[in-house]
Amino acid sequence: MAAKKKVPQKNKIAAKKVASKAKAKSSGKGKAWTFPKNSLEESLRVARAIEDKNAGNPMRAADLGRALGFNRPADWRFQDLLKSSNQYGLTSGSGANATVELDSIGEDIVAPSSSGQRQQALVNAFRNVEEFRKVEDFYGGKRLPEDEFFENTLVRDFSIPRDRVRTFIDVFTSNLKYIKPFAGLSSESESSVPESIDGADNNSGKTIAPKAKENERIRQFLDTCFVMMPFGEWFNRYYQEIYVPAIREAGFEPVRGDELFTTGSVVEQIWEQVAKSPVLLADLTGKNANVFYELGLAHAARKPVVFTASNIEDVPFDLRHLRVIVYDIREPNWAEKLSNEVTEYLKNAKIEPEKSIPQPFRDFQNGEE
Structure with a gap:
């Protein structure tokens, strides 16, 4: 049986040095960060x-x-x-x-x-x-x-x-x-x-106004307002034609649950939006179970919420002392009135959030035990 050929010690040392240099090159240890650690x-x-x-x-x-x-x-x-x-x-x-x-x-x-x-x-x-x-x-x-x-x-x-x-x-x-x-x-x-994230014409280098796809809005504001409401034909129209313009007039970007497209747990995505929004809007019409669940998350996060409802009986009794807008679709110009009130209430809720947070969550907001 032929004896194994021994590798000279100096060759082993040289190989280790090469491997060490390669590892150091692919490592950032000791080097300054050239890109942000935060989004x-x-x-x-x-x-x-x-x-x-x-x-x-x-x-x-x-x-x-x-x-x-x-x-x-x-x-x-x-x-x-x-x-x-x-x-x-x-x-x-x-x-x-x-x-x-x-x-x-x-x-x-x-x-x-x-x-x-x-x-x-x-x-x-x-x-x-x-x-x-x-x-x-x-x-x-x-x-x-x-x-x-x-x-x-x-x-x-x-x-x-x-x-x-x-x-x-x-x-x-x-x-x-x-x-x-x-x-x-x-x-x-x-x-x-995307080919261009600013609408730039790659051939001319000029920036052109971005064009949203049908039924897709261009975001304008940094602060969001998460909207908790039922889905369906009429509610969808209320959202697009009344709530979206009213929320934007108050200086917020409206976001609704069905507009979330990221992968992962739906509840986690909703919680993320609740946490990000300085002010929220909840339409309690029909006592929808999903809306009340999301409302519970909002209160747990100590977030101010403006309520709307087509019937005051849809608003729990112990929440009626907060900011509640009751609308009646049989009234003339009800949509315009609702839109104006939503804008006003959202602005006020941002200035005085404690008035839209029920007890005991309001005390937690102030750091009290």
């Missing part, structure tokens, strides 16, 4: 806090952190959020002792002079991250491949470190999902990249 929607919290809490003027990191719910400006979660906001071009300034101010992209999103300006600024923020822009160009008009192949392409062709590639995919796809409705593009397919 665009999450990062907008920074720009919105500056606009809402300080009229758009620069803020000290300590004050900004408290406005966002962080007790210490050195909190790593707050610092990650600040850095992400900077990488999107929303704000300038990072670090525990920094003064953070709005940049032009951030200002155009949180305080635009038109909905078109906001739409374009959101796209600009997304493309401000070089890696996102390159991947968008590469896959424009195509479906994203399965995770394994997408990950390999990102590592090999775009130099995304292997240990950061999942974060990249999560943030990239979340951003596409968030931006598409503002550009009038279908959000049903989460696994595809």
